[in-house]
Amino acid sequence: MVVRRFCPPAFSHKKSALSILWLCLTSPYAMPGIVSGGIWNDRERKRVLSYTRVILSPRQELSKLGLGSDMDVELQTLQLPVDYREVKQRVARIWKDLQPQFVVHVGVDPAAKAIFLEQCSKNRGYRDADIRGFRPECGVCLPDGPEVIASEVSMKAVxxxxxxxxxxxxxxxxAGRYVCDYAYYLSLHHGNGCAALIHVPPLSPRLPASLLGKALQVLIQEMLEEIEKGRAQNQKLSLCSSSRGEPTGGLLH
Structure with missing residues (x-):
């Protein structure tokens, strides 16, 4: 999900609505390493369907659970293909057209045994091909972008x-230098550093969709709390600066 930096001209004690988009990186057709020589067999189809369920099942669970927070939150969900070019276009459109305040990207790490909250994303090193065999030129997300962009949300604290x-x-x-990381970097760029990427393990008897959905609910709640803390801190700094007759953008020299 993507979060825009909170910089209101005047802070209001009334909580404003947060528009949330949950972007799921998945494809119902193919995943890297699944299709061999362009021929699908039954085992490969099952792996594709299994991967798709990892994303869709918890998403449905979270939609049923809601976020359960006391903030005015609108939860929206989207799916993105494992396609660098498509992701780049759609993430840009999401920011321009929908103007979300908080967007969480969710991706599957087949080797993970835990849920990982990714603190930052890197601009270079995208060498692996997507489902269409495409690789970003020179392995770079944005040619003029910073090497690393960190989330404004403290993932360690969460x-x-x-x-x-x-x-x-x-x-x-x-975050792994693949399409999840690529989309995360773009969201951090468009969102001024306020974004989150959650890598989840595959579903299993020990981690059913209901439990994963509950975990995502708790994690997003904690992230929203972090955002509220940031807003309160910004308010305090703004009030202190105003009381000293200083511009809110920084100290007088």
């Missing part, structure tokens, strides 16, 4: 506070 029985949550500083 991972420490979030508690869901039976689910391990950790934070990470390496």
């Amino acid at each position: 991972s420490r506070r979030a508690a869901v029985q039976g689910v391990e949550v950790a934070f990470s500083r390496d």
Whole structure:
């Protein structure tokens, strides 16, 4: 999901609505490493369907659960293909047309045993091909972009506070340099650093869709709390600056 930096001209004590978009990176047709020589067999089809269920089932669970927070939140969900070019266009359109305040990207890490909250995203190193065999030129997301963009949400703090029985949550500083990471970088860029990427493990008897959906609910709640803390801090700094007759953008020299 993408979060826009909160910079209101005058802070209001009344909580404003947060528009949330949950972007799911998935494809109902193919995934890297699944199709061999352009020929699908039954095992490959099952892997594709299994991967798709990892995304769709918890998303449905979260939609049923809601976010359960006391903030005025609108939850929307979207799916994105595992396609660099399509992702680049659609993420840009989402920011321009929908103007969300908070967007969480959710991707599957087949090797993960825990849920990982990604703190940052990197601009270079995208060498693996997407489902269409495309690789970004020179492995770069944005040629003029910074090397690393970090989320304004403290993933370490969220991972420490979030508690869901039976689910391990950790934070990470390496999102993997694939389409999930690529989309995350774009969202961090468009969202001025306020975005989140959650990598989840595959569904299993130990991690059914209902439990994963609950874990995502708790994590997003904690992220919203982090955002509210940031808003309160910005308010305090703004009031202090105003009381000293200083511009809110910084100290007088």
